Amino acid sequence: MNRQEILDGIKNKFKEEIIDYFDKYEKRVFIEIKKEALIPVATYIFKDLKARFNIATGTDLRYHMEILYHFTLEDINLMVSVRVKLPKDQPLEIDSLTSSFRGSDWIEREIHEMLGINFIGHPNLKRLLLADDWPEDVHPLRCDYQEWDKKAVRDRGV
């Protein structure tokens, strides 16, 4: 299949779920979907289109949280980034992709502690990167992050 057929295939299969579609240039495509449709879309791209899961990127954008799942279609040199927006007035949670492929295990743990997003169905959502004495409810990559460690303020002048 060539590039256009693959992209048309995604667009036709998930007509209802796709909110926004942005074809940046021949190597990059950004697709925004509804958050309920994440598992079918990601599984379709990973399993049926035989894409490689690069990584997910979580970003705090003040009014909503955003997770981008990057997939590379190696045969046609195309990176498809699936965008999911999580409004802040609703509970920050999304389905975990670990049931589809194990490669998403660690990055979901990382996003969970950095941004405080809950991944429903993740088998092992424990701490990965932050120190053991870091408070549970402080998430360092959020916009409203405040230095919580009084000692750090004194020692490092943060």
Add this chain to the structure above:
Amino acid sequence: MTKTIVPIGPYHPLQEEPEFFTLTVEGEKIVDIDVRIGYNHRGIEKLSERKSFDQSTFVIERICGICSTSHPFAYTRAVEDVIPVDVPPRAKYIRTIIAEGERIHSHLLWLGLAGHFLGYNTVYMWAWKLREEILDVMEILSGNRNNYAMFKPGGIRRDIKAEDIPVCIRKIDSIVPTLKMLLKAVTDDPVLHARTKGVGIMTKEEAIDLCALGPTSRASGVARDVRKDSPYAAYDTVDWDMIVTHNGDVYDKVVVRILEKLESVKIMKQCLLNLPEGEIDLKIKDIPPGEGVGHTEAPRGETFHYVRSDGTNRPVRHKVRAPTFMNLPTYQVTCVGEMISDATIILAAIDPCYCCTERMAVRDHKGKKLLNGEDLIKLSQARTEQLRQKYGK
């Protein structure tokens, strides 16, 4: 049988991801493994958001001490991807030369340490001696043995002088006979075969499922290399082969890395000989609002950077994903069911931070210390010695 917990770790500040492993063993056999990372978490993603696009390059370079080119390379590609622009051909070639030189010296460092863990200290000395030659080449080309500071969004910072090229080619050529000798030594030695063949196997399906990258996946038969799949810099203009083997054990990972060095020598020489004339820098002034993704093939696999710009001179979000982040979870499939004396080499086979394995300690269930890292390396070396006597070498 009594289960024993073997903690390995926690950290050494050399690589970007120091690890803490908890191996559960029954006698000599590993039955479960758990990994904890983050002992050297420095918040570089957050730090990068407070620096301008040019300044970030230097912070990023210090993420990893060994592959200090792959991160700025991926980052500059991500920034160029926001616009998007293509850098001048001369800059592309010089970027390729630096990246391949780094691959050779990183793989040599790994080969030396792998030899050391297996009790082949001659391999260790030979490999690190060769590595010096490559570091000399890098010093001639960039002025530094490591942390080259050659990259900037839009091009490179420092040109290569024409009179330096012959001496570099001579030095690169001088390592090829020894590399071939090392390859022969590895493929001919029955003891090394007995020690590494069939150990720590990862199948192709597991490699795809766990999204393994780089030599780790290529040893399992997954033909996956960013340089071939989405060619960047000068990789689509030079002639080279992707090395893929199919067994997925430690032996194959060694062979892939040795053969890859020979390919890197080929790429480096072709780029040095065919260096095009022209500009080396685009002099990018403004970064428009938007998103960019850059990925390059580092010695250990794909390095991935994501940059989001809002039109100011700082990134709003900068995501860094090092290859070990995807390769580390493969321990779940490679280590379970293996002997504890093989753990050192399996853990080393994906090329993570070896320093962790040096800090291994075996404790029994009451917490009494039985073995430490040095003992484990000795255990590993003693096993090779046994096999050596068995084969009468």
